[in-house]
Amino acid sequence: GAVVSQHPSWVICKSGTSVKIECRSLDFQATTMFWYRQFPKQSLMLMATSNEGSKATYEQGVEKDKFLINHASLTLSTLTVTSAHPEDSSFYICSANEDEDSVQPQHFGDGTRLSIL
Amino acid sequence: LAKTTQPISMDSYEGQEVNITCSHNNIATNDYITWYQQFPSQGPRFIIQGYKTKVTNEVASLFIPADRKSSTLSLPRVSLSDTAVYYCLIYNFNKFYFGSGTKLNVKP
Numbered sequence: 001g002a003v004v005s006q007h008p009s010w011v012i013c014k015s016g017t018s019v020k021i022e023c024r025s026l027d028f029q030a031t032t033m034f035w036y037r038q039f040p041k042q043s044l045m046l047m048a049t050s051n052e053g054s055k056a057t058y059e060q061g062v063e064k065d066k067f068l069i070n071h072a073s074l075t076l077s078t079l080t081v082t083s084a085h086p087e088d089s090s091f092y093i094c095s096a097n098e099d100e101d102s103v104q105p106q107h108f109g110d111g112t113r114l115s116i117l
Numbered sequence: 118l119a120k121t122t123q124p125i126s127m128d129s130y131e132g133q134e135v136n137i138t139c140s141h142n143n144i145a146t147n148d149y150i151t152w153y154q155q156f157p158s159q160g161p162r163f164i165i166q167g168y169k170t171k172v173t174n175e176v177a178s179l180f181i182p183a184d185r186k187s188s189t190l191s192l193p194r195v196s197l198s199d200t201a202v203y204y205c206l207i208y209n210f211n212k213f214y215f216g217s218g219t220k221l222n223v224k225p
Contacts, residue, residue, distance in 0.1 A: 004160075034213070043204070044161070044215040093160045095213070103149045106213055108160035 002028050002098050006109035014117055015086060021079045021112045023050075023094030029074035030096035034106065035067075038091040050077040050094075084116045121205045121216040128222050135192045137219050139205030142186050150181060150188045153204045155218070161204060165190065195223045 003026040011019055023033055031052040036044040048069055049057040056069035066088075068080040077096075081088050091113055095106040122140040129135045141150070149168055153161035165172055167179040167188070178191040192199060202218040 006160075036215075043217050046214060091158070095160075103166070103208075105151050105163045105166050107163070108153075110160045111158065113158065 002026075002096075002107045004094060004096050004107045004109040006092075006094055006112050008112060009110065010113045010115075012115045012117065013084065016083055017116075018080055018082045019084055019114060021081075021092055021094075021114075023077045023079070023096070023109055025075045025096045025107075028096075028098040030077075030098070031074060033071065033077040033094055033096040035069065035077075035079050036093045036095070038093060038111075040091075044093060047079075050079075052077075081114065084114070086116045089114055089116045121207060123203075123205055123216060123219045125217065126220040126222065128224060129195055130224050131196055132194050135195050135199075135221060135223075137190045137192075137203055137205075137221070138187060139190070139216075140187045141205070141207050144185050144207055148207045150179065150185075151206045151208060151213075152177070152179065152188075152190045153206065155202045155204065164203070192221075195221075197223050197225060199223050 005024045005026050007022045033050040035047045037047050038044045046059050047062045050069045050071040052071045058064045071077040091111050093111040095108045097104045097106050151166040152164040154164050155161045165177045165179045167181055169181050172179045180189040200223045202220050204215050204218040206213050
């Protein structure tokens with residue numbers, strides 16, 4: 001079945017550092033990928049839609065200059081948390097599906113745990 | 118976008134059948150109903166999806182009444198490894214908005 005891979009799975013860094021998270025579709029191409037954030041004991045919150053070859057679409061309240069999204073190819077989207085601070089510590093998850101013109105379900109990566117000291 | 122309402126938590130014992138109901142009163146004609154399972158520190162895993170009536174796969178069944186304003190996920194004979202959060206989602210055009218989910222706790 002379709003697989004979505006995220007890297008790294010866990011990152012710890014100092015406040016003020018920028019951190020890049022990769023999301024790859026391993027066996028299919030995806031012109032659209034989605035990024036979510038999840039705080040402990042809470043549900044997933046959609047942050048943005050990543051569009052291959054064009055700008056990402058951000059959900060209301062998500063700072064586009066803080067969370068930079070680049071969808072450089074049909075199998076790779078990256079989320080960069082710029083100048084990260086402790087309040088950015090969270091679980092970041094991406095998703096994609098094989099056929100965006102159908103109702104195929106999304107496949108999710110296993111997430112990236114980001115801890116800012 | 119249709120909002121979903123689920124019980125916050127449920128308890129069950131190993132070997133029992135578990136039914137989790139989700140309300141989605143303002144579901145649109147083109148919307149589909151999808152259920153995901155999430156373990157701690159992992160991404161959600163697809164369980165089942167349906168549009169109307171009943172859908173069954175190797176791990177679960179999904180019951181959807183004619184008015185489609187609710188749906189019920191049925192897990193037969195749960196085991197301890199089914200302890201997880203279960204999310205009901207309504208979607209079309211690929212965008213998913215997660216509700217609060219149901220924390221299922223399976224006891225021995």
